[in-house]
Amino acid sequence: MAYIIDLTHYHDERGTLTVIDKVLPFEIKRSYYITGVNHLSRGGHRHKELVEGIICMNGSFTVGIDDGITKQEIVLDSPHQCLIIEVDEWHNFYNFSAGAILVSLASTHYDPADYIYEPYS
Numbered sequence: 186m187a188y189i190i191d192l193t194h195y196h197d198e199r200g201t202l203t204v205i206d207k208v209l210p211f212e213i214k215r216s217y218y219i220t221g222v223n224h225l226s227r228g229g230h231r232h233k234e235l236v237e238g239i240i241c242m243n244g245s246f247t248v249g250i251d252d253g254i255t256k257q258e259i260v261l262d263s264p265h266q267c268l269i270i271e272v273d274e275w276h277n278f279y280n281f282s283a284g285a286i287l288v289s290l291a292s293t294h295y296d297p298a299d300y301i302y303e304p305y306s
Contacts, residue, residue, distance in 0.1 A: 244285030
C-alpha cells in the first residue's frame with residue numbers, strides 16, 4: 186500500500202534544502218509537475234509497472250489510493266514528504282489548494298500501454 190517517505194531537509198537563515206538521495210525504492214526515469222489545477226481531479230488510473238513518488242511542492246492536495254482491498258486518502262501539504270504509489274494502486278489527486286504544485290518522480294518512461302483506466306469495483 187502507498188506510504189510516505191520523510192525527506193531529509195536542512196534549514197538555516199538562508200532557507201531550506203531538501204534532499205532526495207538514495208531514499209526512493211526505484212531509479213528516477215521521468216519526472217513531471219502539475220500546476221494551475223482548478224476544481225477537477227487528476228490521475229484516475231493505475232499502472233502495470235510504474236512506481237511513483239509524489240511530492241507537494243506548494244499548497245496542498247489529497248491523494249485517493251485504492252489497491253483493490255484497501256482505500257485510503259492522504260493529504261500532502263509538505264515538500265519534505267514523498268508519497269510512494271506502488272504498482273496496481275488506483276490513484277487520483279483532488280482538493281488542490283490555490284497555487285498547489287504536484288511533482289511526480291516516476292520509475293519508468295512514459296508508456297501509454299502501462300496505464301489501466303478501469304477502477305477496482
